[in-house]
Amino acid sequence: MRKHFYIILLSIIGFHAHAQTYNYTDLGILFSSNNNTGTARFTGLNGAMGAVGGDLSSLNINPAGIAIYHHSEISLTYGSINHSNETNYYESTQSNQSTTFNRNQVGAVIVFDDPLIANNWSKVSFAINHQRTANFHTRNSFFGNSRFPSFISHPNDPDPENTYENAISQSFYNYIDGKSSKLNLALAGQYGKNFYAGFSLNIHHLDFSQSTTLNELSTDEDDNILDALTTENLNETADGFSINVGFIYKPIRAVRLGLSFESPIWYELSEEANTRELIASIPAENIEAADPYTNNSNLDYLLRTPSKLSLSGALVIGKIGFINLDYTYKAYNTLSTDPPQHLSNLDPINNQEIINGFKENNQYFSDVLQNTHNINIGGEFRVKNTSLRFGVGHEQSPFRKSLNARDFDILSIGDQLTSSLGAGFRFGASRLDLAYRKVLQNNKYDFNDLNQQYERINAGSVNNKNSRIIATYTCSF
Template identity: 30%
Template sequence: MKKYIFIFLTGLSFSALQAQEIRDALRYSQDNLNGTARYRAMSGAFGALGGDLSSLNVNPAGSAIFLNNQFGVTLNNVSNKNDSDYFGNKTTEKDNNFSINQAGGVFVFNNQRTNSNWKKFSIGVNYENANNFNNSTYSAGTNTANSIDGYFLSYADGVPLQVLEDNSYRNLNNNDQQAYLGYNAYIINPASNDRNETLYNSNVPGGGSFYHQNAERSEGYNGKLSFNAATSYKDKLFIGLNLNSHFTDYRRFSSFYEINDAPLSTDYTITDVRFDNELYTYGSGFSFQLGAIAKVTNELRAGLAYESPTWYRLNDEFTQDLFSTTSSSTGPDRGNPLADPKITNVYDVYKLQTPSKVTGSLAYIFGKSGLISVDYAIKDYSKTKFKPENDAYYTSLNNSMGDLLDNTSELRIGAEYKIKELSLRAGYRYEQSPYKNESTIGDLTGYSGGLGYNFGSTKVDLSYAYAERSTQQGFFTQGFTDGANINNISNNVSLTFLFEL
């Protein structure tokens, strides 16, 4: 006879203990290729070009390149395809979403004094969805070695039994909550009935295989609102500054299911488990950018830009559900797990500092017929920091990021060719993995193309961008770290309307 145990927790629990991970830091440290259709079509290689609303995100001096006031809005459709391979079993998950990705404008003021070397001043405001978090993955397959019991054991070992018996989920920190769930769902047992016991054993039978399913869905955005000012000196040197406001809203839903085919041995032997987790993160941040563009000759331009770290203040809310099935209705009595109502853990506000970025650029202008542009950027992900840094948990996490993450480079190449009012564009993008092992998150390769038509005071641009990247991250971060190899393919179509005054 089987017994079903469902731990379903409601309410609010305020906790000072952190539950952040490296992938949480990377989520806000990496940007997608977003912006106007022209910017996307040329893979974002605008550091020495300017003259585009999204170029301000690479080099803020770019607004001083504009000849006239300009306003623009970009519509965007992105589709993701995630191919998963878990122990040889292949699955595919797709999703598609539409958004207004960019909106902004630049005002240009020409200096009327003929004896001044400062010829132009510009100000701009631009919003962009710096990162679109909408994505879904599904993995399934048979694992012949490891079970989710390792996850709960890794948290339980070292926790006295009396802590799990005398407290409710609500009153425990994050680590002990995981042990509490495993204990009350009968997935793990103490090595003895001594209330000071700190060792635990698995109640999942060995000798068989484990069929796993893991479904994960994320949604939300990371927005960036830039306030820009730039000027030009003798129409040869352009200097600019951005003050950026960042805001994020992110949700991740994951559901892991396990069923084993091992022979049942004792009462309360676990036959299957479903473990659901939901994370909600929201907050805001600030960064600044400095940049310069120089006309080396009439055809050749060089650019250099610095983007500061982004300093975030973030909030996390975390909810868990655990469901297990046992082989017998008899066995040790630990009380009714249903006695605890559902609880959402609300953690203390924490700070995150993302790495800074330096971009060097070159562009060659072929008169009025076209151009080619190259950007090369460096970002050191090992400098990512959770704060306060004197917190023991954050110290350990920051040390791990310093050991695992790397100094990376990014290459962007873009070209444009004009046939009267028609512009043809293409681009290439390569971004190194933020991990030293280059497998947890792989390198990114992207291609793009597009076209634009100039109607005079109105311009319409269309682009298509393709990007591919593989990841190999565990379903859980400790104890049970097996995961699927996932290959993500992103297809992005953007349409921009520009108006000049």
Template identity: 30%
Template sequence: MKKNLLLFLTVGLTFSTTYSQEIKDAVRYTKSDLQGTARFTAMSGAFGALGGDLSSINVNPAGSSVFNNNQFSTTMGFYDIKNNSNYFDSSTSTSENNFDLNQAGGVFVFKTQDPNSHLKKFSMSINYENSNNYENSTFSAGVSPIHSVDEYFISYATGVPLGLLQNNNYADLDHGAQQAYLGYHGYVINPVSETDSNTLYTSNVRQGGNYYQENSVYSDGHNGKLIFNGAFQVDNLFFGLNLNSHFTDYVQNSNFYEFNNNNPGINYEVQSLSFSNTLHTYGSGFSFQIGTIAKLTDQIRLGFAYESPTWYNLRDEFSQRLSSIRNNNSNTLPPDVVDPLVINYYAPYDLQTPSSLTASFAYVFGKSGLLSIDYKYKNYSQTEYGPENDQYFRDLNRVLENTLGSSNEIRVGGEYRIQNLKLRGGYRFEGSPYKNGTTIGDLNSFSGGLGYNLGFIKLDFSYVHVNSSSQEQFFSQGFTQAARINSYKNNYTMTFTFEM
């Protein structure tokens, strides 16, 4: 039988060829926030047929050849996000805010000197875009009438020989056996028999239901993209190519707490526990884009762009800690703490995000204003983990294909000019990447802003409000309770542009 002790393992590192990736980890890198210059965000990013803005290159690479002059811009943003959680009719709320660099870059325009040449000009640009800001937090709390987190540990422990958990350190096990190890040494689960060959386990949590549970998640980091662009204009047609270098760094800290007041038995059963997990994912990737814009008349413009998959190479670091308190009718034992003090370094792996197609229309009302519409299609079921010869990833890719679906995105933006002042507004709708439409719900966003032209210097401001909903599932298997999260995000952006 296990001894009642405070368990610590030697500080160390373990390198593993097993994996612990989930669907939500893949989706994190397939979706992007609306980032970029203040003019771009004020019009909800509807720039596929317009160009002439450094962030428009992120939609359609042909947009850089619309510029008439060299231009340099930098953009700062302030964000605040509020997450309202509902878990078994209990409501909680969290908020976060921060400053960040949205965009920085420049474009160089080279015009041909021959007025009879079909080639009018070509351009080269480099631009940094902050695709995602991962700073966020959620907190959910409520009383689950039936289910306890013991189901999580039992689901992983079932099929794992007891001898493996008794005779090996945490660092020597794969991800699934590590979860069983924590549950066993934290006294959350008990073996059906004490033989080394035992593979069945039961709960050591007080039975009776009504488990008070808290789940807090804090994340930080970013996903950025450096765009190398080339484009040219032939008569009234514009063509462009982007080569994109991606880099990402994501950290998530989560803690799950459970407590119950059920009647204690004669054995020492778990009354409360705290389970903490820390994930650090980092890596780089590559993608490309091609696009064209056709100026049919002085008023009408059409655009079309293709964005390739992004091919990421990623690494994960993962650590865990479990603490539980047990008692019986008369005594309470000191906390049982399982803190391996080990960081799991998983083998590098690949992630391929889906490609996308964007079709655009714009109508320009002379010098007084414009209206622009973009439609974007993306099939999230094409998301794939690799290497392909790994059985774990083949199984996970089948789950991705069955769980994720295609998504439609609509962006509408307008601009009205009053001498040197420009007023802007926009709307954005993005469909859920999940077939069920609820794990992550549809996104709705409204935007507005203004810009002022001082000659060779321009100042632009924007405000974007984003509303979305999701189901935050606390754990991937066994204990699959979820909280309903309604998120409200406000972005305030300012861009300084220098033109020469």
């Protein structure tokens, strides 16, 4: 696990063993997450479009879906997210709320419906689509008292044996911003009347920034107060790629079956991190303030996210609408971090230590993670030029159930429950779609993870209740 990797790197590239920002293992899991959002139609169906297609965002589930189009189309999506959570740390509860606005998606599909195409390929579609795949925006605050301070001495105390072990209060702030996005370049075709196949090359980009502040107050036997503060900043940028392949088959007019595979995302990441510790003066004892630790560090590394296999089925009720079910198997056993490719520039001893640290990360993935089974169901019903949509979903936590709290690193995420509603209004060759989506998830944040001498300190809990409103304008041509 990276808690050991931190100690190794302390002497190599400056990481400090009191980290509260996410470990490489936590980042690997976080960057493997994926929100089923995109266009408002896709969002209103909770992303359940693997067997029906006909939407630019649906190619992220099954690229064969763009061959369903009868006409070329361009779409643009904007939306807002209400981030709401409630934290609990030793029976002290805090509420946090914030709102972000962004462009979710923009893309186009071009349909080549040419009867001269040979070998029974009656239609070919090409799509280019850019959309956000995750929004990392987070605001957490924790207040409480574990009774076990992590700072128990003052560097400038003339009595080196004097300790400040009576904890008064502890507060922790976690601010995260950033996003991941994907550019799809997809090609799909219809073979005969009942079979569709598609392929997509996906180019990924990721920006992530995290700032944390831990403040503790504790006293010695004479009630002198030790006021200690740790601030940490972490910035990650990454570029990567993946591929999707998919198929849709219509055995009968009312039934569609889908099968698709998404490869891992192969990321190359660059990290910048800094840490600073400050301890206030104690005027009553003539003890001056201390700045005992400051560090800046950089590291490049590789990340491979889980691959995904999706099975889909849809019942199409003529022109009235459809119901679609997607099952996705996410293979967390393919998740891994790897050392930077330029290790040959470092000395052999440090090379091996860093390589062993990444091996521990991957062993952690094997020890605590499980492959997941995820379900999304969505339906659309049409009345003249109006469409009404709904969707529900369950995404299984990647963490095994039979683990104790100290088996986790800093971040532990729970099952995710989602629900959505949507509507679409057609005006000739144009369409306006609206959607609302709710996401519920309970997580754990162990900002004392690396302080193993304080194993009795519990992690803070985070109850997330996020919602988003999305609007898409689409024009067919």
